[in-house]
Amino acid sequence: MSYYLGLDCGGTLIKAGIYDETGHEYAVARSALDTISRQPGWQERNLANLWHHAAAVIHKAIASSGLPACAISGVGISAQGKGVYLLDRQGQVLRDGILSSDQRALDIVRTWQQDGIPEQLYPHTLQTLWTGHPVSLLRWLKLNEPGTWAQIGHVLMAHDYLRFCLTGQIACEETNISESNLFNMQTGRYDPALAALLGIEEIMDRLPPVIGATDIAGTVTAQAAALTGLAVGTPVVGGLFDVVSTALCAGIVDETRLNAVMGTWSVTSGITRQIKTHPTQRFVHGRHAVPGQYIVHAASPTSAANLEWVSRNMGATSAAPDHASINAAIAALPKAHSSVQFLPFLFGSNAGLGMKSGFYGLQAAHEPAHLLQAVYEGVVFSHYSHLLQMRECFSTVEALRVTGGPARSEVWMQMLSDMSGLPVEIPAVEETGCLGAALATAVGLGVHADFQSAVLATATPLTVIHADPTARDAYQHKYQRYQRLIECLRQFEEVPAQALPPFLPGAPA
Incomplete structure (x- = not known):
């Protein structure tokens, strides 16, 4: 029997899991990751600390499995996309990594939108522009940290950095770098014209070679082995x-299922062999690990991390929310009955650049359970917004397959099914990021011929939750009010400061 270790680096946790070729799990280890917020909207991570936590969870998973190190045939890494992780020309960390939820480049992206840059990029990249894209952050660094900009030797994403720590080899992996806005989806290569259009043409010779998901990128060094x-x-x-x-x-193997990922990010994705077009919408495409296929998705950092933050700041006595108590409190309330609305935009928005989070509709009779219910609803509403967009190009969807922490909450999953009107299917996989990375390793080492056979060999049972048709109208009504609230606040956010009447000292405010 061969064993494979998958490392998964998310927005809040890093995890390592050990699996055999059938997908059987032997051990999982997890560790919380710190996020540095030096200013509102900034989201950074100390890279030495990230590697320390990665090494620790790998070590713990191996120890927990009871397997000797030599039994681990290979390692794969799954990680959040976007953001930017920089090394200098000597391969040393240049600065803290910047996460995909970072919003410091907001004004840059707004200017690009006003200048029509996204429309010029899209035919080549099949990407929209976001504040946390590598190109947005690189442009910000060029304008605001010229010393850093001048020293950049290598531009990486999260799993590229961790792979470098394990092997000492520098490369960018295709499924991730294909969504950087520096990668031409038509040619399958970096495109200097894209960098020039974005004003960062100097970055081209600092982009590492592109490798495939299953390509062997290197081997574990003695230094990494010791840690x-x-x-x-x-x-x-x-x-x-x-x-x-x-x-x-x-x-997800055909267009009858969409995958909703609920974690730090809200993501709804589908798999296709065709580039999806629409008269008014631009769908984000990335290279899938299966040759000849694309992964199409709508995403925003508007998911379950909002619950972690709200719970922590509502006087919780422990770092982790008491999910069982939260679920019980919400289940005791009528569905979608409360007037309380929550905008799940603590870490970014899918409703407009610069939109902020908040509760609206609070009255004296409301209790903490109503606020928590509103958080659940707000996250579901955000996912539903993505789902509506995705169904414009996936018209044959029969069910929503959900992964991520909230999939363990029957209350939350019932809410998602009621809202969408679709069955919610929950795979019996504890850590999809770790298992997926392990599967990539098994395919790369030839244990499975390809990802299709790997997925078949590791298929797991599904828990299915069906929609309550009596609740759909209530959720739809509350969702419409949610959208109206967003529209009002969007107008508020877009009013330039210079357009406001001057404040006169001594006058009524």
Whole structure:
């Protein structure tokens, strides 16, 4: 029997899991990751600390499995996309990594939108422009940290950095870098014309070579082995964008199913062999790990991380929310009955650049359970917005397959099914990012011929939750009010400061 270790780096946790070729799990270890917010909207991560936590969870998973290090045949890595992780020309960390939820480049993206840059990019990249895209952050660094900009030697994403820590080899993996706005989806290569259009043409010679998800990118070094407990020389494959990893583990193989990922990010994705077009919408496409296929998705950092923040700041006595108590409190309330609305935009928005989070509709009779219910609803409403967009190009969807922490909450999943009107299917996979990375390793080492056979060999049972038709109208009504509230606040956010009447000292405010 061969065993494979998958490392998954998310927005709030890093996890390592060990699996055999049938997908059987032998051990999982997790560790919380710190996020640095030096200013509102800034989201950074200390890269030495990230590697320390990665090494620790790998070491713990191996120890928990009871397997000798030599039994681990290979390592794969799944990680959140976007953001930027920089090394200098000597391969040393240049600064803290910037996460995909970072919003410091907001004004840059607004200017690009006003200048029609997204429309010029899209035919080549099949991407929209977001504040946390590598190109947005690189432009910000060029304008605001010229010293950093001048020293950049290598531009990486999260799993590229962790792979470098394990192997000492520098490369960018295709499923992730294909969504950077520096990658021409038509040619399958970096495109200097894209960088020039964005004003960062100097970055081209600092972009590492592109490797595939299952390509062997290097082997574990002696230094990494000492920290992780892995054997020296263990192969490490390219790895996966975590959206691709979860879609594989959720068994998304055709257009009858969409995958909703609920974590730090709200993501709804589907798999297709065709570029999806629409008269008014631009759908984000990325290279899928399966040759000839694309992963199409709508995404925003508007998901379950909002619950973690709200719970922590509502006087919780522990760092982790008491999910069982929260679920029980929400289940005791009538569905979609409260007037309380929550905008799940603590870490970004899918409703407009610069939109902020908040509660609206509070009255004296409301209790903490109503606020928590509103958080659940707000996250579901955000997912539903993505689902509506995705169904414009996936018209044959029969069910929604859900992965991520909230999938363990029957209350939350019932709410999502009631809101969408679709059955919610929950795969019996604890850590889809880890398992997906392990599958990439098994395919790369030839244990499985391809991802299709790997997914078939590791298929898991599904829990299915069906919509309550009596609740749909109530949720739809509250969703319409949610959208009206967003529209009012969008107008508020878009009013330029200079357009407001001057404040006169001594006058009524």
